[in-house]
Amino acid sequence: MRVTGAVAMSAVLALGAGACGGDDGGSGGDTLNIGFMGDLTGPDSAIVIPPFNGAQLAIDQYNATNPKKKVKLIRYDTQGKENQAAALAPKAIKDDKIVAMIGPAFSGESKAANGILDKGKVPSITPSATNPDLSKAGHKFWHRLVATDQAQGTGIAEALIKAKSPKKAYVINGKKAYSIGIGDFAFQAFKAKGIDTQRDQIDETASDFSSTVTKVVAAKPDVIFYGGYYSEGGKLLKQLRDGGVTALFASGDGSLDAKLVEAAGAKQAENALLGCPCFIPFGEQTDPTLVKFVSDYKAKVNANPAIYSTEGYDAATAFIAAIKGGNETGEKINDFLKTYDTKGVSKQVKWGPEGELAETTIHLYQVQDGAIKWLGKSDEAKPKG
Known part of the structure; x- marks a missing residue:
């Protein structure tokens, strides 16, 4: 669906x-x-x-x-x-x-x-x-x-590690508070596992991300985590794929929308992994x-x-x-x-005294055949790609 x-x-x-x-x-x-x-x-x-x-x-x-x-x-x-x-x-x-x-x-x-x-x-x-x-x-x-972004960024990164056993990872984020924050936690999760991790930042208002694509191509990562929203994430994913980058691409709740697939193209978006602290009843x-x-x-x-x-x-x-x-x-x-x-x-x-939920869960979704499908909880799901 x-x-x-x-x-x-x-x-x-x-x-x-x-x-x-x-x-x-x-x-x-x-x-x-x-x-x-x-x-x-x-x-x-x-x-x-x-x-x-x-x-x-x-x-x-x-x-x-x-x-x-x-x-x-x-x-x-x-x-x-x-x-x-x-x-x-x-x-x-x-x-x-x-x-x-x-x-x-x-x-x-x-x-x-x-x-x-x-x-x-x-x-x-x-x-x-x-x-x-x-x-x-x-x-x-x-x-x-x-x-929070801490649970989300960490959970998605750990799911990527479990699925791909990567030697190299690349984290990209925009300039907005959400983008930087979730990018920080994914970066830290990769580094904590001893994975060679590089990072770059894009300007969400730009349309050309070629400088970042060039850096990713040179780094040759096994997995990529993007912290940001679908409005620029789709364009970034398309340009990465057009540039020859085949690494498994993942992002958080800000990218969990069909417009990511539309902007990237169904072929380029295939197997993109999307995490969210939300359950969508597919x-x-x-x-x-x-x-x-x-x-x-x-x-x-x-x-x-x-x-x-x-x-x-x-x-x-x-x-x-x-x-x-x-x-x-x-x-x-x-x-x-x-x-x-x-x-x-x-x-x-x-809720607890600080307004946070007593219990939380991160769910994983993946683009399969051009559609976003629910995979399961982050510690249980088995992503493809």
């Missing part, structure tokens, strides 16, 4: 994306406002639209029960820009009086907005920001629904909860669940559970989350 469904929604979301005021927000009236912050129309929106769709599905299902307090999901479109996240956070708190925030989706914008949300006593759950330092800022209202499911989620999601957005769809759903479900329990202010919702312990559609959802 290809992860293309979410992209089709971008045009629809673009019509109404961005911050919009709530009618009866805050803890007054018949409606409570919850925000969703992330790149909804920018270059990497295909990573963010699926968790938005998942969150909206959970809220629509809740509102359909005709509760005393309904929930309105308000979009805050950052386009992946940190300054826009920092500007939208105060508006969400003061003007829209949100009682909770799903997001920010990316690590850079999370660093820009988390402090503002925390000061405003707005509990937040990010479905996809993976920088390890986010939990070290001392915020009391922040939560994460995925594993194929036929046997768990009744997942069967229902997949059916409901497809019925709502006319697309299969994609990256972080389940995490978006679980984030909204946690806030809804708090509201159903009579908690209608940010502080009370935050207190509720401290004891929340539920099996979600993505994983067991339980």
Whole structure:
């Protein structure tokens, strides 16, 4: 199954994306406002639209029960820009009086907005920001629904080592915080195993990566790890293959989208290994909860669940559970989350005192015959190529 469904929604979301005021927000009236912050129309929106769709599905299902307090999901479109996240956070708190925030989706914008949300006593759950330092800022209202770049970069590198027993590795990353961070951990994992590892950095805004390709060709690595997003990862992979590089190529959640395959070309992308601290319910499911989620999601957005769809759903479900329990202010919702312990559609959802999940898993996916397929958990999967 290809992860293309979410992209089709971008045009629809673009019509109404961005911050919009709530009618009866805050803890007054018949409606409570919850925000969703992330790149909804920018270059990497295909990573963010699926968790938005998942969150909206959970809220629509809740509102359909005709509760005393309904929930309105308000979009805050950052386009992946940190300054826009920092500007939208105060508006969400003061003007829209949100009682909770799903997001920010990316690590850079999370660093820009988390402090503002925390000061405003707005509990937040990010479905996809993976920088390890986010939990070290001392915020009391922040939560994460995925594993960190440390677990992801290390897990993917170790899977490459297990699959290929490489003598040489090459790590490439962009300039963004996410790219550098996940690249650091993959590099360290290779070095820790005594593997000859070289590294280079690309400019995400460029279109020609020939200087990096030349370095990789000279290095003759057995495996390549790219830390970055699909928007440039696909172009990089194509240029590497066109340059004669045949090493097994791997990347993290930022590249887990069909657009990576489209940009690189199906032939060049074949066997590309993609890791993610998320579970995408590909194929036929046997768990009744997942069967229902997949059916409901497809019925709502006319697309299969994609990256972080389940995490978006679980984030909204946690806030809804708090509201159903009579908690209608940010502080009370935050207190509720401290004891929340539920099996979600993505994983067991339980947070520690710093907002990190009690247990996390890295999943591996691989491009096979032009489609992205789930292989299994990183310590169990057997990649091809």
